[in-house]
Amino acid sequence: MNLIEGGVCAAQGFSAAGIHVGVKTHATWKKDVALIVSDVECAAAAVFTKNVVKAAPIHVDKAHLANGRARAIIANSGNANACAPNGEENAEKMCAAAAKAIGCEAGDVLVSSTGVIGQTLNVGVIEAGVPALCGALEHSAAGSDAAAHAIMTTDTEKKEAAVETVIGGKTVRMGGIAKGSGMIHPNMGTMLCFLTTDCAISPAMIKTALLETVNVSFNRISVDGDTSTNDTCCVLANGLAGNAVITEKDGDYAAFLEALQTLCTLLAKKMASDGEGAKHLLTCTVSGASSEQSAETIAKSVISSTLTKAAIFGADANWGRVLCAMGYSGEDFDPEQVEVSFASAAGSVAVCAKGRGLSFDEDLAKKILTEHDVEILVSMGEGDQCCTCWGCDITYDYIKINGDYRT
Amino acid sequence: MNLIEGGVCAAQGFSAAGIHVGVKTHATWKKDVALIVSDVECAAAAVFTKNVVKAAPIHVDKAHLANGRARAIIANSGNANACAPNGEENAEKMCAAAAKAIGCEAGDVLVSSTGVIGQTLNVGVIEAGVPALCGALEHSAAGSDAAAHAIMTTDTEKKEAAVETVIGGKTVRMGGIAKGSGMIHPNMGTMLCFLTTDCAISPAMIKTALLETVNVSFNRISVDGDTSTNDTCCVLANGLAGNAVITEKDGDYAAFLEALQTLCTLLAKKMASDGEGAKHLLTCTVSGASSEQSAETIAKSVISSTLTKAAIFGADANWGRVLCAMGYSGEDFDPEQVEVSFASAAGSVAVCAKGRGLSFDEDLAKKILTEHDVEILVSMGEGDQCCTCWGCDITYDYIKINGDYRT
Numbered sequence: 058m059n060l061i062e063g064g065v066c067a068a069q070g071f072s073a074a075g076i077h078v079g080v081k082t083h084a085t086w087k088k089d090v091a092l093i094v095s096d097v098e099c100a101a102a103a104v105f106t107k108n109v110v111k112a113a114p115i116h117v118d119k120a121h122l123a124n125g126r127a128r129a130i131i132a133n134s135g136n137a138n139a140c141a142p143n144g145e146e147n148a149e150k151m152c153a154a155a156a157k158a159i160g161c162e163a164g165d166v167l168v169s170s171t172g173v174i175g176q177t178l179n180v181g182v183i184e185a186g187v188p189a190l191c192g193a194l195e196h197s198a199a200g201s202d203a204a205a206h207a208i209m210t211t212d213t214e215k216k217e218a219a220v221e222t223v224i225g226g227k228t229v230r231m232g233g234i235a236k237g238s239g240m241i242h243p244n245m246g247t248m249l250c251f252l253t254t255d256c257a258i259s260p261a262m263i264k265t266a267l268l269e270t271v272n273v274s275f276n277r278i279s280v281d282g283d284t285s286t287n288d289t290c291c292v293l294a295n296g297l298a299g300n301a302v303i304t305e306k307d308g309d310y311a312a313f314l315e316a317l318q319t320l321c322t323l324l325a326k327k328m329a330s331d332g333e334g335a336k337h338l339l340t341c342t343v344s345g346a347s348s349e350q351s352a353e354t355i356a357k358s359v360i361s362s363t364l365t366k367a368a369i370f371g372a373d374a375n376w377g378r379v380l381c382a383m384g385y386s387g388e389d390f391d392p393e394q395v396e397v398s399f400a401s402a403a404g405s406v407a408v409c410a411k412g413r414g415l416s417f418d419e420d421l422a423k424k425i426l427t428e429h430d431v432e433i434l435v436s437m438g439e440g441d442q443c444c445t446c447w448g449c450d451i452t453y454d455y456i457k458i459n460g461d462y463r464t
Numbered sequence: 465m466n467l468i469e470g471g472v473c474a475a476q477g478f479s480a481a482g483i484h485v486g487v488k489t490h491a492t493w494k495k496d497v498a499l500i501v502s503d504v505e506c507a508a509a510a511v512f513t514k515n516v517v518k519a520a521p522i523h524v525d526k527a528h529l530a531n532g533r534a535r536a537i538i539a540n541s542g543n544a545n546a547c548a549p550n551g552e553e554n555a556e557k558m559c560a561a562a563a564k565a566i567g568c569e570a571g572d573v574l575v576s577s578t579g580v581i582g583q584t585l586n587v588g589v590i591e592a593g594v595p596a597l598c599g600a601l602e603h604s605a606a607g608s609d610a611a612a613h614a615i616m617t618t619d620t621e622k623k624e625a626a627v628e629t630v631i632g633g634k635t636v637r638m639g640g641i642a643k644g645s646g647m648i649h650p651n652m653g654t655m656l657c658f659l660t661t662d663c664a665i666s667p668a669m670i671k672t673a674l675l676e677t678v679n680v681s682f683n684r685i686s687v688d689g690d691t692s693t694n695d696t697c698c699v700l701a702n703g704l705a706g707n708a709v710i711t712e713k714d715g716d717y718a719a720f721l722e723a724l725q726t727l728c729t730l731l732a733k734k735m736a737s738d739g740e741g742a743k744h745l746l747t748c749t750v751s752g753a754s755s756e757q758s759a760e761t762i763a764k765s766v767i768s769s770t771l772t773k774a775a776i777f778g779a780d781a782n783w784g785r786v787l788c789a790m791g792y793s794g795e796d797f798d799p800e801q802v803e804v805s806f807a808s809a810a811g812s813v814a815v816c817a818k819g820r821g822l823s824f825d826e827d828l829a830k831k832i833l834t835e836h837d838v839e840i841l842v843s844m845g846e847g848d849q850c851c852t853c854w855g856c857d858i859t860y861d862y863i864k865i866n867g868d869y870r871t
Binding site: 107108109110111137139140141142173174175176285286363367368370371373375376377378380381383384385386388389390392409412413414451452453455456457458460 | 514515516517518544546547548549580581582583692693770774775777778780782783784785787788790791792793795796797799816819820821858859860862863864865867
């Protein structure tokens with residue numbers, strides 16, 4: 058498997074575009090609508106937020122995915138179309154406009170929105186802009202780049218990745234774009250992510266693969282513990298790679314799953330690393346656990362702890378907060394067996410063994426924690442299972458960004 | 465029932481003191497050990513953190529409370545005696561030193577610690593200081609004030625309150641001191657709190673009353689979602705008020721419970737209001753719910769939401785975040801029935817009805833949210849149950865305080 062360029066246009070037969078149409082009224086230089094189109098119909102699947110309060114596009118997508126097929130995705134930033142008047146009607150209008158421009162049924166188009174909750178979506182500017190958006194479609198990295206920018210809100214960097222592998226003797230490519238910086242917490246999609254692949258795979262198997270993948274990638278990151286109303290991760294598979302259609306959990310499925318998990322883990326880490334105001338990507342690996350589930354619960358609790366996040370921001374090797382967060386995770390364990398180390402490109406330092414503090418080089422610890430990518434390594438001393446989760450530090454800028462988001 | 469002065473010395477027969485002995489090495493002007501003593505033996509009870517990682521004093525207190533009796537409480541700040549070498553041994557030494565000075569058994573003394581996790585407690589300076597501490601005991605408001613200051617860590621204000629009521633024809637007083645500013649989240653004690661009363665009540669009934677009270681007061685506040693290793697709330701009842709001993713859930717018990725809940729709600733609100741770096745006390749009342757439990761879960765989710773807390777810091781009437789936090793609380797409800805208002809001394813403004821945004825006066829909303837005490841009022845439209853929870857905003861100072869706590 059290789060990492061390649063091209064994002065959502067890396068796979069054969071996909072084009073994409075992103076332009077400004079006017080949803081973001083205060084920033085005319087910012088793209089705000091994206092379109093991703095397959096030349097041919099695709100097997101399609103999606104996972105959505107578990108939040109009880111769901112944005113309108115999610116209800117529309119569920120209906121449009123009932124047959125497991127789709128051709129295109131249209132998405133806007135700047136307005137979440139959640140808790141807003143005429144939400145589903147406006148989401149349907151976005152699909153209809155895209156369908157008309159590319160020549161398919163409205164039911165073959167998926168739709169997503171991200172931005173402020175509770176304000177009426179100005180669907181008129183989107184409908185008026187769709188012909189230009191469609192005219193801007195490109196089967197190239199430039200198209201994916203434009204689409205990746207058009208779904209950004211508080212994101213400071215576009216999130217894009219692609220991989221190439223061989224399945225059934227054929228070269229298969231898959232790529233994705235994502236957005237997500239705040240309201241990020243392990244509980245289903247937790248962001249917008251659009252994935253494309255030229256792999257031939259049945260609707261049932263792509264749905265299975267997507268669920269298996271989301272659980273070990275996007276559901277293992279946290280920025281702030283808030284799960285959004287709009288979280289959506291969807292995938293389109295157009296089959297143009299020409300491999301034998303994957304219809305069961307065989308070797309081809311395993312190869313597909315491995316590639317999809319690699320792709321989604323890359324995108325998930327980009328999201329955690331670009332957490333609102335974040336200065337550090339925080340990786341917590343819990344090993345020696347009695348089960349993967351237990352390791353995951355404990356690792357998530359550590360990367361979600363506001364106090365641990367503040368300590369990492371301050372490059373303070375306050376391992377007591379790591380133990381504390383493990384202790385309130387809900388998992389039962391013997392604190393007397395726990396070991397904790399901090400590591401980064403600057404080295405590693407053991408700070409706790411048998412549940413007790415070790416004397417350690419504070420200067421080295423400070424140096425380790427000053428790096429951008431910081432690892433917290435926890436050993437439970439209970440078994441041989443492990444899990445890695447990703448988060449970020451909490452900074453003054455997180456509060457600045459979120460103290461006045463609407464204006 | 466009346467609010468009175470005197471804190472833990474308001475009730476008959478209680479004295480208290482707080483001095484500096486040297487646990488806090490960098491701040492010789494800060495008191496770091498507190499002692500609370502009853503003239504006679506008391507019925508006693510405590511609730512402790514549910515964190516799997518428990519500080520050493522908690523294990524000692526559980527043993528000392530096996531007989532439901534105690535006479536004194538000794539507590540230090542500056543070191544949590546959690547995950548630290550010789551933890552239980554050092555906690556026992558604190559009890560033994562206090563017992564010797566006041567003339568009782570070590571098993572009649574309760575002990576608490578708060579501060580940094582993982583460092584060896586300098587028990588020697590405490591043992592050396594106990595005679596002076598004992599000599600400083602006062603049966604007056606000054607004694608309670610000194611003890612309240614001696615248990616503070618990042619707290620900016622002492623937390624102290626007392627109430628007076630009539631039970632069985634006798635005047636009964638009860639008071640308390642508390643500390644807690646960070647690591648505050650609904651899950652058992654969530655802080656240190658020491659309560660005293662001259663009410664005559666059996667050990668079994670005071671334990672019941674304490675549990676009933678903690679669940680509706682301290683378990684309804686959140687500062688940062690982190691539950692500490694040291695959380696303890698304990699109560700001493702010495703019976704000197706002369707009322708008939710409360711031994712069952714009768715009218716006297718109801719009067720006692722009402723007073724205890726009033727006292728603890730006062731202290732809980734002081735804690736939320738003094739959350740690390742907080743500029744606002746945030747009160748969320750959820751009404752019209754199908755059950756009190758459901759209302760509590762939703763209210764806690766709102767006051768715990770980092771994004772809602774950041775919006776309140778910015779005086780931004782971003783009600784979408786309130787709905788979002790309700791939605792991921794884990795409770796099921798119909799978003800289309802939800803109403804949301806913001807209120808404070810400056811007025812009130814309805815921002816959401818039937819799950820949709822209302823047009824509202826942004827200037828008025830800003831004015832309302834600029835007050836120190838801010839209320840979020842949520843109506844579920846489902847039933848007649850309600851619950852109130854308390855929290856605070858998240859500020860630059862929270863991160864500053866916690867980015868470099870150990871040094």
